[in-house]
Amino acid sequence: MRKLQTEAIHGHVFYDEKFGAFIPPIYLSVVYEQFERTTGEVRRTDRDLELKYSREENPTVRALERIFARLEKTIDAIAFNSGMGSISSTLFALINSGETVLIPYESYGTTIQLLDNMGKYGVKVRKVYPSTEKIIENLNRDVNLVFVETMTNPTLKVIDVGEVAKVARELGVKLIVDNTFASPVIFNPINAGAHVVIHSATKYIAGHNDVLGGFSATDDIELIREIWDWRRKLGTIIQPFDAYLILRGVKTLKLRFKKHSESALAIAEFLQEHPKVVEVYYPGLKDSPYYSLACRMFKEKMFGGVVSFKIRGGINEAKKVLLSTAIIKPSPSLGGTESLMTIPALSSAKYIPKEYRGKVGITDNLLRLSVGLEDIDDIIEDLDRALSRI
Numbered sequence: 001m002r003k004l005q006t007e008a009i010h011g012h013v014f015y016d017e018k019f020g021a022f023i024p025p026i027y028l029s030v031v032y033e034q035f036e037r038t039t040g041e042v043r044r045t046d047r048d049l050e051l052k053y054s055r056e057e058n059p060t061v062r063a064l065e066r067i068f069a070r071l072e073k074t075i076d077a078i079a080f081n082s083g084m085g086s087i088s089s090t091l092f093a094l095i096n097s098g099e100t101v102l103i104p105y106e107s108y109g110t111t112i113q114l115l116d117n118m119g120k121y122g123v124k125v126r127k128v129y130p131s132t133e134k135i136i137e138n139l140n141r142d143v144n145l146v147f148v149e150t151m152t153n154p155t156l157k158v159i160d161v162g163e164v165a166k167v168a169r170e171l172g173v174k175l176i177v178d179n180t181f182a183s184p185v186i187f188n189p190i191n192a193g194a195h196v197v198i199h200s201a202t203k204y205i206a207g208h209n210d211v212l213g214g215f216s217a218t219d220d221i222e223l224i225r226e227i228w229d230w231r232r233k234l235g236t237i238i239q240p241f242d243a244y245l246i247l248r249g250v251k252t253l254k255l256r257f258k259k260h261s262e263s264a265l266a267i268a269e270f271l272q273e274h275p276k277v278v279e280v281y282y283p284g285l286k287d288s289p290y291y292s293l294a295c296r297m298f299k300e301k302m303f304g305g306v307v308s309f310k311i312r313g314g315i316n317e318a319k320k321v322l323l324s325t326a327i328i329k330p331s332p333s334l335g336g337t338e339s340l341m342t343i344p345a346l347s348s349a350k351y352i353p354k355e356y357r358g359k360v361g362i363t364d365n366l367l368r369l370s371v372g373l374e375d376i377d378d379i380i381e382d383l384d385r386a387l388s389r390i
């Protein structure tokens, strides 16, 4: 099997014999002739699904899906218009009324909110502390589905997906892993025993802070059909132009992820020594409680581009730092070329109830930095200048 960096470039397997073109074009056509004129057969894509209408199948999207499947080493993948498109469509496919979903309470806020809202369709949600032990302790036959993120957001607790998967499989519980923070460069949840892997491709995979996207991948071909059918019904397919942007961005995924990881580690070390910083969260730091697990789980000693840290002071000081940077933008999201910083209590973790936030360390003085691809010296100087303002 070819390596990830090669698959990210060639895994779309597009080739136009007529012109010799090997870059997938943007098929803007919404409609396709449903039957082949010569044979009268129904026109199908390479996964044997009908190609007639772009809310169902589109050749540019299909090229991207082939790459996604190769990145996560699965039989197939379904591409969506955002990470939430992927999460919602996959949950609709997997969970029924009356069933219970187990999820750590430090998970992406909108995912938790969506699950809570699914209560009106009879879905029950059980929230647990985000640790491998607590997830496993709460796994039993009353649970139908467990949803975990490889690394929690924003305090970067690493979950031992292999251990959770082992217990989930013994109990017949389905495991969905949101692998956005780790990326397929360093971790493949399906190899570790998960049932479905989900990504917000908006982050590292697209990588340029200019396009939304997502995907779900699994080796369960029946489930692929079901998720596909929910995508069709919910209308959550990615648009062809967006798919093209991701096809372009993903080619440099590994190179970018390596640079994000190197810079993030250097910044985490810088912050650890900074007098205005009281705590740093980064699994690549040797004294992180997650360092040894992260080294076992993640490939090539890369730990991603997100670093969280607590500054001296409270919300006012956090805001002052946030708004005193020049290069680093005060914006949510992560995994792109531009460095971005947020106060999680006011952004991604806003929907996590305050009682839970306290338990996992999401305080008002916590900042989350997504380290971009700018020169590391400039990012450090920017941070240092902002921190000197408090």
Ligand SMILES: Cc1ncc(COP(=O)(O)O)c(C=O)c1O
Binding pocket: 082, 083, 084, 085, 108, 149, 153, 178, 180, 181, 199, 200, 201, 202, 212, 213, 214, 333
């Ligand atoms: C871990 C995680 N999962 C899912 C999402 C949702 O992705 P999107 O914004 O592409 O819908 C996000 C967005 O920040 C995220 O951080």
